[in-house]
Amino acid sequence: MAEIMLTSGNNFEGYDIVEYLGFVNGQIALSSNFFKDLSSNLADLNTQESTAFTNKLVNSSENAIENLIKAAEEKGANALIGVGLNYTNFSAGSVGTVASGTAVVIKKKSPLHKSITSRLYVSNYYNMLMPRPVEITFVGEDHVVKISPVFYNYNQDEIMAVRCDIELINFYGEKLLLQGMDFVFEKGNVTKLKSDYVECKLPAKDIPLIKDVKIYVRKYVTEKGVFVPDVEPIDINMSRKHLESLKHKYGKDAVEKYTSDGTTWICNCGYINAAGDEECAICGRKEAELTVNAGFDYEKMLEKMKDQPNVTGMKDILIDYIKKGVIDSKYRMELLEIMESGIQYEKTRGDMRETVLDKVIKVFED
Secondary structure, three states, rough: OOEEOOOOOOOOOEEEEEEEEEEEEEEEEEEEOHHHHHOOOHHOOOOOOOOHHHHHHHHHHHHHHHHHHHHHOOOOOOEEEEEEEEEOOOOOOOOOEEEEEEEEEEEEEEOOOOEEEEEEOEEEEOOOOEEEEEEEEEEEOOEEEEEEEEEEEEEOOOOEEEEEEEEEEEEEOOOEEEEEEEEEOOOOOOOOEOOOOEOOOOOOHHHHHHEEEEEEEEEEEEEEEOOOOOOOEOOOOOHHHHHHHHHHHHHHOOOOOOOOOEEEEEEEOOEEEEOOOOOOOOOEHHHHHHHHHHHHOOOHHHHHHHOOOHHHHHHHHHHHHHHHHHOHHHHHHHHHHHHHHHHHHHHHHHHHHHHHHOOOOHHOOO
């Protein structure tokens, strides 16, 4: 058995007590005349005799502790707490040393690992039949950061691997490029592809600072061979909160609101279809369903609100749209309440325009 640890206290720093095995003791008897001789000759002891008596006491203490350890080992302990030494009278006038303590089982505490997790939507997209990265998750623990992206596979090919360059942008506008990141997928994982986590050269402390992610697919592999995209991805031009709301309502691959000019229509996936095409050539969404769900085109109203100096001006814009009858009645009261609340808070907290705009977006997108 490993060496038993002892303490006169109640615990060991860096260890947890996982089991208490009970009180144990170890004892060693001294000669019945030992203390009698010591007390009677104490005044006349020379240095040599004093050392001899001291050594006897030390040896008896050590022997008692050895017996204590053996008793603890027999119980299956690997440590003793509350260890103490005492001298006591035994029968027939003999004197001895008694070591006592509580036998325990201890376990070294596991080191604390601070884990950081972040999930972000990808802010660019490929408008063609190929794996489309839509989301990426970062997990950082100690000095290791791992990432795992999610891809939409519109073409329903058996994707075996994807090689990407990943551009990270932090809140300071600084960029970090992770080049040649390879992600492998399980067989049969066709519609939505999620790879195992892959280590990357990113400090864990930087994860909370990342505000934007762009992914550039350099190669991907199917059973038909290796493919290299011959186009660059398109940047998504909307705020992070707007993008989150859009994806929450229309799916993680959504990058645009449905619009139509009579000759073409833009799908939620961003693909431009010809008028008369009943469903999107990329994602398969049906135009009839998108038309029903399109609702009020609030983005033009938001653009006008952004130009106002305060929430009062924003409310005036809203009133104009309400008077035109283009805003559904189920939204009107909620929007007016948002404006009134923003006006009141603006009196004490200052500029509330961004907060109000975010709430207006949620009314239409959630």
